[in-house]
Amino acid sequence: MLWAEQLRAGVDLASAEHSVQSARTNWDAAEIREDGQLAKKFADILGELDDEAGEIARSAVPQIYASIFPDETAATPATKPIASLLLLLIALDETLSRADLDLLSQLTILLIEQGLSSAEYKSLIGDLEDVQKRIGSFSYLPWSLDLCEALAILPCPSDAARDARLRLFLQVLSQAASFAHRLTAVDLLPLEMLAKDYGVSEEAIAALKWEAKSGDTDAKYQPDLNGKTIGIYTLTESAGVRAKTALEELFPGCKVVVNSDLVATAQLTNLAKTADVFVFAWKSSSHQAFYCVKDALAGNAPIWASGKGTASILRAIFDHFI
Numbered sequence: 361m362l363w364a365e366q367l368r369a370g371v372d373l374a375s376a377e378h379s380v381q382s383a384r385t386n387w388d389a390a391e392i393r394e395d396g397q398l399a400k401k402f403a404d405i406l407g408e409l410d411d412e413a414g415e416i417a418r419s420a421v422p423q424i425y426a427s428i429f430p431d432e433t434a435a436t437p438a439t440k441p442i443a444s445l446l447l448l449l450i451a452l453d454e455t456l457s458r459a460d461l462d463l464l465s466q467l468t469i470l471l472i473e474q475g476l477s478s479a480e481y482k483s484l485i486g487d488l489e490d491v492q493k494r495i496g497s498f499s500y501l502p503w504s505l506d507l508c509e510a511l512a513i514l515p516c517p518s519d520a521a522r523d524a525r526l527r528l529f530l531q532v533l534s535q536a537a538s539f540a541h542r543l544t545a546v547d548l549l550p551l552e553m554l555a556k557d558y559g560v561s562e563e564a565i566a567a568l569k570w571e572a573k574s575g576d577t578d579a580k581y582q583p584d585l586n587g588k589t590i591g592i593y594t595l596t597e598s599a600g601v602r603a604k605t606a607l608e609e610l611f612p613g614c615k616v617v618v619n620s621d622l623v624a625t626a627q628l629t630n631l632a633k634t635a636d637v638f639v640f641a642w643k644s645s646s647h648q649a650f651y652c653v654k655d656a657l658a659g660n661a662p663i664w665a666s667g668k669g670t671a672s673i674l675r676a677i678f679d680h681f682i
Contacts, residue, residue: 394436399441546678585637586613592619
């Protein structure tokens with residue numbers, strides 16, 4: 361709060377910019393996490409900043425997030441105003457990095473899990489549509505599909521809200537048509553799954569498949585995983601189940617084992633040691649599981665999935681074999 365007040369007063373902004381870099385270790389945000397009025401006051405102060413102070417607040421979003429929403433600590437309803445502000449600060453920025461997008465998806469999930477009214481949900485989707493308009497590309501397709509998957513699985517408060525999230529998926533689908541010649545089965549299968557989630561006709565995916573086939577990318581890059589065991593670690597169990605289904609369809613003859621243990625277990629250790637291919641969704645993991653896998657692999661690196669969803673897991677495996 362003192363840092364926020366310092367920014368609002370415009371006093372020694374260089375010091376304020378420097379001090380936030382150690383926020384994760386030096387700030388104790390426990391009181392803000394439990395006090396809704398205090399959290400709202402903090403969000404209101406940062407939301408009203410402009411010029412240099414506003415730029416400092418925007419650049420500090422990752423540090424603020426890490427302080428208010430530390431790993432393995434459940435978010436409280438009191439922090440909802442801060443989560444909303446951080447998402448807006450990212451969404452309104454002209455330039456977005458991959459780290460920004462990852463934080464944006466985490467905040468989206470956090471807000472929906474805290475509970476949104478229909479109006480709040482539609483506003484959130486509107487912000488995501490603006491972001492998607494700017495970043496829609498083949499490179500970011502796994503991120504877009506992971507986000508749509510999370511929205512499809514999480515609660516939705518009304519028919520109007522469901523229409524809004526469908527509109528976002530159709531936007532992703534439309535953008536994918538512009539680079540359909542680059543798509544492979546690894547991209548198309550998550551799209552097919554999502555089309556079923558959103559009630560989109562098979563014809564829309566069939567058109568993408570035709571374009572992808574004309575690009576002949578499948579023949580070039582399809583790895584042979586027949587007889588291989590693929591291990592997947594993720595705490596997002598729904599994504600793990602969907603990835604297992606997709607992989608067993610894409611690569612007949614492979615065996616897929618998903619693990620979601622929170623702590624080091626014999627099952628996780630054995631899977632990491634014996635799997636021919638081991639994928640670690642590090643953005644959906646526990647610290648204890650990470651060290652368990654690290655020890656089991658004995659210096660070898662797993663395949664790191666860049667996101668939490670099915671598309672990111674599939675893309676990580678596919679890219680590993682290119």
